[in-house]
Amino acid sequence: MKILDMVKFTEDGLIPAIAQDAATGEILMMAWMNRESLHMTVESKRATYWSRSRNKLWIKGEESGNIQEVSNISTDCDADVILLKIRQVGAAACHTGHRSCFYRDVTENGDALIENSSPLFDPKQVYKK
Amino acid sequence: MKILDMVKFTEDGLIPAIAQDAATGEILMMAWMNRESLHMTVESKRATYWSRSRNKLWIKGEESGNIQEVSNISTDCDADVILLKIRQVGAAACHTGHRSCFYRDVTENGDALIENSSPLFDPKQVYKK
Numbered sequence A, B: 001m002k003i004l005d006m007v008k009f010t011e012d013g014l015i016p017a018i019a020q021d022a023a024t025g026e027i028l029m030m031a032w033m034n035r036e037s038l039h040m041t042v043e044s045k046r047a048t049y050w051s052r053s054r055n056k057l058w059i060k061g062e063e064s065g066n067i068q069e070v071s072n073i074s075t076d077c078d079a080d081v082i083l084l085k086i087r088q089v090g091a092a093a094c095h096t097g098h099r100s101c102f103y104r105d106v107t108e109n110g111d112a113l114i115e116n117s118s119p120l121f122d123p124k125q126v127y128k129k
Helices: A035-044 B035-044
Strands: A015-021 A027-033 A048-051 A056-059 A068-075 A082-088 A104-106 A113-115 B015-021 B027-033 B048-051 B056-059 B068-075 B082-088 B104-106 B113-115
Touching: A015 A035, A015 B027, A027 A035, A027 A048, A027 A082, A027 B015, A035 A048, A035 A056, A035 A068, B015 B035, B027 B035, B027 B048, B027 B082, B035 B048, B035 B056, B035 B068
Parallel strands: A015 A082, B015 B082
Antiparallel strands: A015 A027, A048 A056, A068 A082, A068 B104, A104 A113, A104 B068, B015 B027, B048 B056, B068 B082, B104 B113
């Protein structure tokens, strides 16, 4: 798959990937991909990232069921960022239960963060350990 | 400005920043910020990045005139990505003349990139050296 050699990964072998709701344009999250997760995303059309905290491949929604169906993949002028247009299955993309991970706005003076939306599910119910 | 201590910068002191057209939802670019550029962005409401290639503060549009007026700043659940809602002054955000830096789509089989839009200005005319 030639795209794997056409985009630029960091020294750690990663590339940032932005997930945007294909229907509304809302930005749902930004995560990271390695070669394998980009390969899997292109092939399966399901967003697959590399979890830096868990150090493993991360098929988004594998635990919560909130998978992301990918309708388009693009890259930027430097080919060092990936943009996914996706359909978010389930209510929310964020593990906090918010629709988008970007649920906190910086206040005008830059001194605080305020929530701009409410969670749509209870993480304790979704992520049963 | 407390936000500077509330978000997480990489070991290199940088944080990724996504610029989204506030009116249309289109993602125009992703670049990087350091503490100073985030501080300047919050204070001036003009998108200011850190240019990794030129190793300097980069007030977006300082050369081309295509500045970005910031109407909202948010951060994600991990506080390690910034999202700017902006009004793009001028025709385009990308130095190639395209409206968005994400002007190339990955083909279905992952073997090529195809342009999804045409440039709106001629970079040679805009960036006079």
